[in-house]
Amino acid sequence: xKRKWWIATLAMLLSVPLVAQARPLTVxxxxxxxxxxxxPGVPRVVLRTDPANSGQFDIKGPKGRSxxxxxxxxxxxxxxxxxxxxxxxxxxxxxxxxxxxxxSQVGFDPKVPFTATLPNNGRASVFLGATxxxxxxxxxxxxxxxxxxxxxxxx
Amino acid sequence: xxxxxxxxxxxxxxxxxxxxLQAQTNxxxxxxxxxxxxPINVVGAxxxxxxxxxxxxxxxxxxxxxxxxxxxxxxGQASTPVTLSFTLPATLSSGGNTMPIVSYTGVHALLxxxxxxxxxxxxxxxxxxxxxxxxxxxxVGAQVQPATNQVAGVYTASVTMTVVY
Numbered sequence: 001x002k003r004k005w006w007i008a009t010l011a012m013l014l015s016v017p018l019v020a021q022a023r024p025l026t027v028x029x030x031x032x033x034x035x036x037x038x039x040p041g042v043p044r045v046v047l048r049t050d051p052a053n054s055g056q057f058d059i060k061g062p063k064g065r066s067x068x069x070x071x072x073x074x075x076x077x078x079x080x081x082x083x084x085x086x087x088x089x090x091x092x093x094x095x096x097x098x099x100x101x102x103x104s105q106v107g108f109d110p111k112v113p114f115t116a117t118l119p120n121n122g123r124a125s126v127f128l129g130a131t132x133x134x135x136x137x138x139x140x141x142x143x144x145x146x147x148x149x150x151x152x153x154x155x
Numbered sequence: 156x157x158x159x160x161x162x163x164x165x166x167x168x169x170x171x172x173x174x175x176l177q178a179q180t181n182x183x184x185x186x187x188x189x190x191x192x193x194p195i196n197v198v199g200a201x202x203x204x205x206x207x208x209x210x211x212x213x214x215x216x217x218x219x220x221x222x223x224x225x226x227x228x229x230x231g232q233a234s235t236p237v238t239l240s241f242t243l244p245a246t247l248s249s250g251g252n253t254m255p256i257v258s259y260t261g262v263h264a265l266l267x268x269x270x271x272x273x274x275x276x277x278x279x280x281x282x283x284x285x286x287x288x289x290x291x292x293x294x295v296g297a298q299v300q301p302a303t304n305q306v307a308g309v310y311t312a313s314v315t316m317t318v319v320y
Contacts, residue, residue: 024179025179025180025181026181027181027182027183028183029183029184029185030185031185032185032186032187032188033185033186033187033188034187034188034189035187035188035189035190036189036190037190037192038189038190038191038192039191039192039232039235039320040191040192040193040194040195040320041194041195041319041320042319042320044189055185055187056185057183057185061179062179074187077187077188077189079191085189085191087187128185130187132187132189134189134191136194136195136319137194138191138194139191139194140191140192140193140194141190141191142188142189142190142191143188143189143190143191144186144187144188144189145186145187146184146185146186146187147184147185147186147187148182148183148184149182149183149184149185150180150181150182151180151181151182152179152180153179153180
């Protein structure tokens with residue numbers, strides 16, 4: 001009986017190192033969303049298919065596994081002297097690409113968690129577009145905001 | 156033998172469970188950036204002034220009249236196109252009396268001296284570009300048509316210019 005418990009305990013301890021052997025999940029912010037020059041009163045749209053200005057994250061993880069993608073999206077960008085500029089995300093402003101090609105995306109709503117599958121090479125990319133809504137009296141200057149992508153490998 | 160088999164199943168289950176239940180999570184961030192340009196500012200710099208007008212005698216002030224033409228001064232982002240549109244009154248008023256105002260003309264220029272100015276129709280609007288220093292000057296002229304029995308008095312109305320990028 002004692003021997004059985006030792007074997008069971010050993011098995012539990014072994015189970016943790018086995019997890020470590022699976023390909024680790026990494027998420028990398030490759031490129032920010034760049035609006036460039038924005039004129040007061042004129043909305044500036046960046047499409048997720050814009051190769052120069054859309055945001056991009058690269059994901060590496062266990063092959064063929066399902067992922068849950070969820071964003072932490074800012075409502076505003078912060079500028080000079082604390083000035084704020086509204087930022088909005090449309091229902092198809094995010095895109096998942098199993099080939100990591102910007103021309104081959106499955107669009108999804110970045111405001112809603114999205115389930116995707118890693119391909120057999122364990123690599124994928126997420127692209128993001130957005131709209132900056134400058135008011136007619138928007139204070140001139142540089143504005144920034146941080147966008148976070150959370151990725152979970154589903155059990 | 157049977158107990159060894161059971162034990163093997165337990166061990167296998169524990170190993171597999173241990174593997175499956177460990178969900179991996181990671182995240183990364185990127186930055187959204189924008190450079191907001193200078194907002195447009197419009198000032199009514201000079202009224203459209205017809206001066207003395209006599210009953211039955213039309214009077215015209217040309218947009219090129221630097222003294223009497225109405226003038227708007229615009230500032231904004233250097234070398235950037237803008238759209239001008241106008242709200243133009245059809246009459247001037249003095250109490251309950253009115254006097255027609257017609258035939259609006261316009262000139263826009265990059266200098267307050269009107270050098271290099273371009274004529275346009277205020278009713279149609281215009282799409283000029285701000286100067287390298289972000290300036291634009293716009294003049295408006297028109298004609299008033301007092302009736303022969305026009306009641307004496309001071310007649311006024313507002314001309315509004317809207318500028319957008």
